[in-house]
Amino acid sequence: MAILIYPPTIDWTWMKQRPQQILSQFAADGHTVYYANRTQTTEPLTEVRPRLYVVSNWDVWVNEELPIIQKASQEPIGIWCSNPLLAKDLPDHLVDWVVYDCLDDFAQWHPYEPEMLQKADVIFCTSERIYKRFKRISDLPIYLVRNGYDPSMELHLLPATAPSSKPILGYMGAWAPWVHLSILQRCAQLPNATVQVIGPEFGSKFVSHPTIQFLDNIPHHQLNQHIQHFSVCLIPFRINAITLATNPIKAYEYLASGKPVISTALPECRGMSPYIDIAENMRNFVELVEWRLKEPGDAESRIQYALSNTWEHRYFEIKQHLPNHFLS
Template sequence: MTSVRRALHRDVIADSLFQPPLCNLQEPLENAPDYVFWGVIDWDFRHQRPQQLAEQLSLDGRRVFYISAALEDDPRDGFTLRPLDETGRLFEVRLFAHTAPIIYHAVPDETLIWQLRRSIGELLSWANSPQVVSLIQHPFWAPVAGVLPNSRVVYDCMDHHQGFGNNAAQLQQLECRLIREADVVLFASAWLEQHWHPQRPRTAAQQRAILRNAADFDYFSTPTERRYQDPQKRPVIGYYGALAHWFDVDLVSAIASAFAHCTVLLIGADTAGIGARLRGHANIKLTGEIPYAQLSAYLQAFDVCILPFRIEPLTLATNPVKVYEYLSAGKPVVAVDLPELHEFKQQVAIAEDTPAFINAIARALQEPGCSAASRQRQAFAAQQTWQHRVQALLNLTENVASQPLVSVIVVTYNNLAFTRDCLASLAADSLSEPLEIIVVDNASTDGSVEFLQRWSASSGHSLILNNSNRGFAAANNQGLALAKGEFLALLNNDTQVTSGWAQTLRRHLQRDPGLGLIGPVTNNIGNEAKIDIRYQDSREMAVRARQYTWRHAGLSVPCATLGFFAVMMSRSTYQRIGPLDEAFGLGFFEDDDYCRRVEQAGLSCAFAEDVFIHHHLSASFELMPGSQRQQLFNRNKAFYEAKWNRPWVPHTSREEP
C-alpha cells in the first residue's frame, strides 16, 4: 500500500466508530486476574519464553491477552483480536496506534502513550477484566502498562536489551524505571539479577526473583513419527535458534572442519550473513527458520546439540531455552562457557575453548542413543518445565506481597445500612493489598455501635467509640492519629469502593511527588469528580465502574477542591499539613480548608479518572433538620472566608462534552 493510499485509508477509518470484535470470550476465573503480556515479539515469531508462559497460564485457567510488538496503524482508540485457542482464554492483540511505530526504535511520545492507554482501556473494558497482571517484556510499554488501574506490574527481564543493536538508547531509561517501580521483577538469569542489583536495589515492597527458562518437556521428549533424515545418512551436529551477531562463526567453521564426516545442521533465521561466511564448508547446511511444530522432528535427528555463542554481555545474560529443549530429548549437549550453563554442568559439556569444544563433540558422538546419561538428562529436564515456571510465577503475582500500608479512616454516625455496605465493599476487594481500617463512631444510636463492636472483634480492625458526636474533622483526626500507614485515606461510611481503588490512588501519589491529595470520580458529588454513570445495583455498578476506569487509565485531573467523602494522601503530606481543623465542628468546609492548606504548601489536588467510588452523598447531614443544617453551613462558610480572607468559591460540575 502506498503512502497516499495509507493516508486515505486512515482518513476513512478515522470517521468510523470502533466496534469491538465478536468472538468467544471465556468468563474470568473467579478471584483470579487476567494477564496482559506486553510482548517483545509477535506471537508467530520464534516460539519461546513469551508464548510458552502465556500458553501455560491460559491452560491454568487464566485469560491471557498477548499484546503484539507490532501495532495497528489506526487513529482511533481500539484493537484487533486473534483467538489463539478454542477455549476463549488466549488471544493475540494489536493495539491501535497512529502510524504504528516500531517499538524497538524509540520511546513513545506523549500522544502515543495516551492513545495506547485508551486502546488498552477499550480491550479491558470489552473483556470486563476484574483485575490484571501486566507482564512487561519490553521497556517500550512501561508508560502504558505501568499505570493501569487495579493491576500488578511485573517486569520480565529476559534479556540484556542494550545488547541488541535495534533498541534505542532512551529505552534504557525506561527499563531503569521498570526495575525500580515494578511490583515484581523477574530475571531470566542470575547474571541479569546481578547486573541490575547494584544499579537499582529493590524497594522494601518489591519482589525480585530469578525465573529461568524451561521446556515443553512432553513435546520435545516424545519421539516423532517422521523425523528429519540427513540425505547422506551422516551423523548430525545440530543447532537451532537465531543466527545473529552473537553466533560464533569461527567456532562453527572449526567444528565443520574437524567433523567432515558429519552434517552441521543450522536451523534459524540468518540475520547476520552467517551462511555466506560458512559457504566454504560443504557439510554445513542452513535450513532457515523452521516452524515450532516441526522443531522436535529435527531435534530428534541430532546426534549432538551445540551452543556456539560468542562470549559477550548479551550471551552472558542468557539462560538458553534451547538447552532445556535439547535435554528434554535426551541429547548430548556441548556449549561454550556461559554462567547460566553451570546449573547444567552435570548434563552439559562446557568447553572453555575451541579444542575443548571439538573434543567434547567427539566424545558425545561415541555415546549410544539410549544411554543412562540420556535418561539422566531427561530426568533433569522433566523438572524444568513451563508448568513449573508458571506455578512459581503465580506464587509471585497472585499472593499479596508486602506493599506500602494504606490506612483507611471511616467516620460513622448512624446510617447502619450504609456502614455495612461500605465495610463489606472494603472486605470484598480480595485481589488487592491489605488495608488497616479504623472506624471512628460519633455516638450512633441506631445499632451501629453493637454492629461495629462485632465487626472489630471478628476482623481485627480498630474501632474508636466516642461518647458524643465530635464532628467530621475531630473524628477523622482521631483515626489519623492512630493510623500506621504510609498512605492515609479518609472514607465516608455512605460509600462503596470498587476493586483496586486504594492501590490505584496510592500509585497516583507515588508517580507525582507534587500531588498532595487525590480522590476518585463518583456518581454523586457537587464538583468535577461527578461523572455520568448509571447502574441499578452494586453488581452493575462494579461493571460500569470497570468500563469507565479502564478507559481512563493513568488519567488524573487537577481540581481546586476535593470532596472529602473519599481522599488519600501520603503520610509525608499529612505530617506537613497537619490534622483537619476541628473549628468546623460537625462538618462543612473542612475539606475546602484542607485543600487550601495543601495548596499553600505548594502541593496540588486532583481526582483520578481511573478510580470510581459510589457515594450516596451527605447521608449524615440528611439526618439533621434542614434549618440546623443551613445554619451550620452558613456559620462554617463565614468562618472559612474569615480564615482565608477570600470569598468561598462554590464547587462546580464538569463541563458537558
C-alpha cells in the same frame, strides 16, 4: 482469577517461547490474557487458545476497550511486560500491577529500565547474572525464574537412534553475532560430519560453507523432526555480556531429546552440568564433540532433567512469588 495484558512487542505467531509459554500457562490456569500484536490491523479480537486473546489494534483496544473492562471487572488487572522500551507507553493507570520479565541483558535496553522499574511492582529474571544486576539497582521484589521445556514438542518421546557413520552436529536458534562461526567450521572438519544450522538470520548473514547446512527458520512444532537426526547438539556461543546472561531455551529442548549437548562456558549452561558438557575453549569444544560421537552418554538422565524443568514448573514458581492479591 486475574486479567493479564501483554503490550505490543512482536506478533503472536513469532513470539518468543518464554512469554508465549508463560501467558499460555496463565490462560490454562483460568486467567484471562490479552496479547497485543505489534502489527496494527482492524482484525477483531481472536481467541488463539481458551481465555487467551490476540489484540490486533492495540491503540483502539487500550483506549476504548480496556477502560470498559477496568470499570466492569471485579478481577485484578495486570501488565506482563518483557520490553523496557515500552515503559513510557504502558497504560499502568488502568491496571492494578505491572510485572517486568527481563529476558535478556541488552545494553541498549539499560537506559529505558529506570522508567520500567518505576512502573513495575515485581521483576522476574531469566538468569542469575540479570538477577544480581537488578538486586544492585532496585529495591523491588526480584525473583530468578529460568526458562524451560515445552513437552508438547514431544522431544522426550523421540525414539533412540543408533550412532551414525555420517553424524549431524546440530545448532538451532537465531544466526546472530554471538554464534561462534569458527567453532562450527572446526566441527564441520570432523570426519564425515555435517553441521546443520536451523534458525533465522538475526544481525548476521549466513556464510556459505561446504559442510555447514543452513536450513533457515523452521516452525517450532516441526523442530523435533530435525533434532531426532542430530548426533550432538551444539551451543557455540561467544562469551560476551549478552551470552553471560543467557539461559538458553534450546538447552532444555536439546536435553529433552536425550542427545548429548556441548556448550561454550556460559554460566547458565555450566549450572546444567553434568547434563551439558562445557567446553573451556575452541579446541576443547571439538574434543568434546568427538568424544560424544563415540560415547553419547546417559540419554534418560538428560530427558528427566528437561521434564523436571518444564514451563509448567516455571509457572508454578511465578505463581508462588506473585502476591495473592495480584491473582484473586
